[in-house]
Amino acid sequence: MKILMFTWEFPPLISGGLGMACYGMIKALLAQGIKIDLVLPTKEFVYFPMRQVEDVDTLPVVFVDAEKQKSYVYNTFNTVEERLEFIGISQQPESYFQLADIRRDSIALKKEYWLSETVNMEERELWQEMTANLIGEEDLIRKVQEYTLRAEKLAKSLEYDLIHAHDWLCYPAGMLARKIGGKPLIVHIHATEFDRAGGPGDERIHKIEHAGMTVADKVIAVSQYTAQMIMSRYRIDTAKIKIVHNAFSVPDDAVIAKQRIFKGPVILFLGRITLQKGPDYFLEMSQRVLATHPEARFIMAGTGDMSRKLLRRSASLKLRNRFLFTGFLNRKQVERILQAADIYVLPSVSEPFGISPLEAMAFGITSIISKQSGVAEVVHHAFKIDFWDTDLWVETINHLIENPQNCVKMGIDGMHEVNRIQWDEAAEKIRQLYSVTLAEYIRKVGA
Amino acid sequence: MLNIIFYFQVHQPYRLKHFNVLDIAQGSDMFDDQLNGQVMRKVSQKCYLPTNKLLLELIKKHEGRFKISYSITGTAIEQFKRYSPETLDSFKALVDTGCVEIIGETYYHSLSFLYDSNEFLDQVMMHRDLMKQEFGYDTVSFRNTELIYQDRLSDLVFEIEGFKTILTEGVDRILQWRSPLYAYKNYTKDINLLLKYYQLSDDIAFRFSNRDWPEYPLTVDKFVNWIDHLTLSEHKGRNQFLNLFMDYETFGEHQWAESGIFDFMAHFPTEILKRENLGFAHPKDTSDLANYQQESISFPDAVSWADEQRDLSAWLENDMQHNAIETLYEMFNRIKSKGDPKLLKTARLLSTSDHFYYMCAKYFQDGDVHKYFSPYDSPDQAYIYYINALAALEERL
Numbered sequence: 097m098k099i100l101m102f103t104w105e106f107p108p109l110i111s112g113g114l115g116m117a118c119y120g121m122i123k124a125l126l127a128q129g130i131k132i133d134l135v136l137p138t139k140e141f142v143y144f145p146m147r148q149v150e151d152v153d154t155l156p157v158v159f160v161d162a163e164k165q166k167s168y169v170y171n172t173f174n175t176v177e178e179r180l181e182f183i184g185i186s187q188q189p190e191s192y193f194q195l196a197d198i199r200r201d202s203i204a205l206k207k208e209y210w211l212s213e214t215v216n217m218e219e220r221e222l223w224q225e226m227t228a229n230l231i232g233e234e235d236l237i238r239k240v241q242e243y244t245l246r247a248e249k250l251a252k253s254l255e256y257d258l259i260h261a262h263d264w265l266c267y268p269a270g271m272l273a274r275k276i277g278g279k280p281l282i283v284h285i286h287a288t289e290f291d292r293a294g295g296p297g298d299e300r301i302h303k304i305e306h307a308g309m310t311v312a313d314k315v316i317a318v319s320q321y322t323a324q325m326i327m328s329r330y331r332i333d334t335a336k337i338k339i340v341h342n343a344f345s346v347p348d349d350a351v352i353a354k355q356r357i358f359k360g361p362v363i364l365f366l367g368r369i370t371l372q373k374g375p376d377y378f379l380e381m382s383q384r385v386l387a388t389h390p391e392a393r394f395i396m397a398g399t400g401d402m403s404r405k406l407l408r409r410s411a412s413l414k415l416r417n418r419f420l421f422t423g424f425l426n427r428k429q430v431e432r433i434l435q436a437a438d439i440y441v442l443p444s445v446s447e448p449f450g451i452s453p454l455e456a457m458a459f460g461i462t463s464i465i466s467k468q469s470g471v472a473e474v475v476h477h478a479f480k481i482d483f484w485d486t487d488l489w490v491e492t493i494n495h496l497i498e499n500p501q502n503c504v505k506m507g508i509d510g511m512h513e514v515n516r517i518q519w520d521e522a523a524e525k526i527r528q529l530y531s532v533t534l535a536e537y538i539r540k541v542g543a
Numbered sequence: 544m545l546n547i548i549f550y551f552q553v554h555q556p557y558r559l560k561h562f563n564v565l566d567i568a569q570g571s572d573m574f575d576d577q578l579n580g581q582v583m584r585k586v587s588q589k590c591y592l593p594t595n596k597l598l599l600e601l602i603k604k605h606e607g608r609f610k611i612s613y614s615i616t617g618t619a620i621e622q623f624k625r626y627s628p629e630t631l632d633s634f635k636a637l638v639d640t641g642c643v644e645i646i647g648e649t650y651y652h653s654l655s656f657l658y659d660s661n662e663f664l665d666q667v668m669m670h671r672d673l674m675k676q677e678f679g680y681d682t683v684s685f686r687n688t689e690l691i692y693q694d695r696l697s698d699l700v701f702e703i704e705g706f707k708t709i710l711t712e713g714v715d716r717i718l719q720w721r722s723p724l725y726a727y728k729n730y731t732k733d734i735n736l737l738l739k740y741y742q743l744s745d746d747i748a749f750r751f752s753n754r755d756w757p758e759y760p761l762t763v764d765k766f767v768n769w770i771d772h773l774t775l776s777e778h779k780g781r782n783q784f785l786n787l788f789m790d791y792e793t794f795g796e797h798q799w800a801e802s803g804i805f806d807f808m809a810h811f812p813t814e815i816l817k818r819e820n821l822g823f824a825h826p827k828d829t830s831d832l833a834n835y836q837q838e839s840i841s842f843p844d845a846v847s848w849a850d851e852q853r854d855l856s857a858w859l860e861n862d863m864q865h866n867a868i869e870t871l872y873e874m875f876n877r878i879k880s881k882g883d884p885k886l887l888k889t890a891r892l893l894s895t896s897d898h899f900y901y902m903c904a905k906y907f908q909d910g911d912v913h914k915y916f917s918p919y920d921s922p923d924q925a926y927i928y929y930i931n932a933l934a935a936l937e938e939r940l
Binding site for chain 1: 563564565567568861862863865866867869870873923926927930931933934937938
């Protein structure tokens with residue numbers, strides 16, 4: 097079985113959990129014999145034909161332009177970085193294709209497929225809903241336009257049995273490919289606009305999400321929490337929804353051993369510094385814990401739209417050199433910070449899944465996670481607290497600092513638990529869903 | 544007689560690396576040796592060496608009538624030795640002419656006066672010893688970091704045997720009707736105060752190459768005529784002081800050689816000395832030259848020569864600056880009682896005022912100046928690296 101897969105993130109092109117999830121999932125799917133042509137928002141117009149497990153790390157690449165492909169094949173690269181540079185991806189999020197490279201006329205999304213006679217009324221409305229909402233001058237929206245146009249070409253020229261699209265940025269591409277190629281579409285919900293925005297968010301994105309889920313033959317939700325959201329907020333047919341929890345596999349070369357940076361207890365926030373992740377709750381609990389335990393260090397790792405605000409606030413709260421910012425961290429640096437942490441906190445306001453706590457637990461770090469998260473459904477050896485209940489967060493952190501044995505024990509139990517949550521199981525569910533979807537589709541088309 | 548007191552601040556900080564949380568573990572050096580060396584070599588080539596050469600020629604040419612003064616920070620001297628020893632030699636040659644006064648200050652160009660009197664006195668004594676050691680010079684005049692002054696400073700400086708005169712900014716809100724052209728006493732009448740004449744100082748330091756300035760270009764004739772006009776206010780034979788205080792890097796660095804700044808300086812003393820009523824003097828001459836009862840003047844709030852506000856806001860305005868500096872000074876006693884000279888040295892290098900200047904988030908004109916001097920992308924970055932450095936220092940305690 098061969099899948100045409102669209103995703104916005106894949107290591108090293110990564111800014112959050114989506115990339116990590118896709119990596120683990122694809123690796124496990126490849127191990128089960130599934131072939132995948134992966135499309136990323138790369139600067140150059142390429143796709144990644146993945147056939148065997150190692151491909152997730154080596155990233156074999158095909159340039160759509162024949163001339164470019166020739167020059168790529170004849171090019172010799174000394175390092176992996178050089179090769180990725182040529183393709184137009186690196187570890188920085190800025191390496192998504194650049195605005196300057198986007199053709200001006202790309203707003204004219206090919207409407208003919210959707211306005212032709214063969215399209216039924218409902219489909220046409222959905223497409224119009226989507227195209228109408230894909231109009232905007234923001235960098236991101238225009239990148240999605242460009243990405244969607246690439247899908248058209250790929251959908252025509254590649255051979256595949258099924259389309260799998262991750263999150264709204266890729267839904268337009270998935271919808272277009274489905275229409276052109278006449279193959280079933282599965283959309284995968286890692287987060288909705290409600291989660292990301294921590295409130296209603298951008299209406300255009302809701303519409304695109306709604307259109308994508310409605311057109312799709314199946315919808316994968318990363319948790320019960322997310323499935324609920326899809327049913328209640330987007331009114332998607334429950335029969336179409338399948339829950340597949342994410343997993344986490346420790347990279348083979350990861351070093352789990354503790355390596356302290358600070359003498360005192362280290363409490364870690366790791367993720368995008370944005371409303372959804374509750375960084376302001378983290379700051380508040382830091383202030384209150386530090387009042388009792390000034391020897392603790394709170395580390396805010398990552399970047400995001402609230403970085404500056406949090407930085408300024410931490411200064412105004414006079415948290416001295418007890419509240420530190422790391423800025424952007426690459427994979428190796430993330431591992432290094434995990435080796436140095438004692439307590440991991442995820443106070444997300446709304447977290448569809450949350451792979452990061454699994455990673456922290458795999459490093460033996462005691463984790464405290466928001467009840468408003470999908471990951472809370474799959475782990476037991478972690479504290480689960482309502483994101484807004486700062487009193488309880490503070491009490492729990494204080495307890496762990498004051499009882500280091502308990503903290504270590506919880507960490508070890510958590511590590512053992514997480515090591516059992518493997519991608520193989522999730523990939524098996526996805527593979528079964530592929531088969532079912534394909535069978536149903538063939539039956540429908542044949543009928 | 545109007546005496547021009549030409550005083551130059553010579554200072555280079557130890558800039559911090561982009562020092563991240565993960566760097567704390569390495570126990571690695573937090574200062575950016577490469578950048579600091581680069582800056583020192585660049586500024587030496589563009590400013591220190593050519594300006595010293597020019598001023599040495601002028602001093603020789605005018606046979607004792609052209610006088611200048613410097614304050615040179617300890618962090619600058621250390622970095623001369625490391626990266627540009629010939630620059631230090633050229634300063635020594637200048638001091639040897641006898642026409643140069645060396646002015647005292649804090650060794651680390653710090654804000655210690657505002658936070659820790661003992662540390663302040665330590666740093667002043669360290670600087671005094673260094674000047675003795677490097678130049679064989681006993682300092683008798685003082686200026687605090689960036690001309691920061693407040694009444695209490697004169698009390699502290701008075702405690703140190705030998706200091707007679709302090710240099711500071713001629714701030715309008717303090718002077719009011721009074722002229723900066725006279726020597727004043729501090730509020731207890733123990734110490735002379737010389738006040739910067741900021742209009743004419745800044746004409747050279749900031750406006751010299753500004754083509755939008757109506758007076759551009761500034762010629763020696765024009766400038767000397769302005770100075771000559773100031774003597775019209777002189778009466779009863781009272782000696783006046785025209786205090787032209789500025790960054791030494793004005794010459795060749797802030798104002799490029801192409802702007803004609805060196806030509807200007809080459810001719811300026813000659814034109815001044817052609818006139819009988821104009822001359823040059825040193826701050827240490829103040830008591831001898833002040834042939835009148837000096838009025839005392841009080842500075843209840845701190846002033847400085849920085850930015851348009853001429854207060855402390857360049858270093859101590861936003862929360863980042865306050866949190867950073869308070870964290871540092873809270874650690875000082877613990878560091879001292881630990882008795883590890885390396886840690887104390889690091890803490891002192893972190894006390895240099897430039898670190899807080901980089902965290903300044905004021906915009907408009909002044910923000911541009913801050914940005915020009917900063918080795919970081921933003922005040923936030925400067926703050927993050929600095930706080931990480933303080934965390935690293937604390938871990939080593």
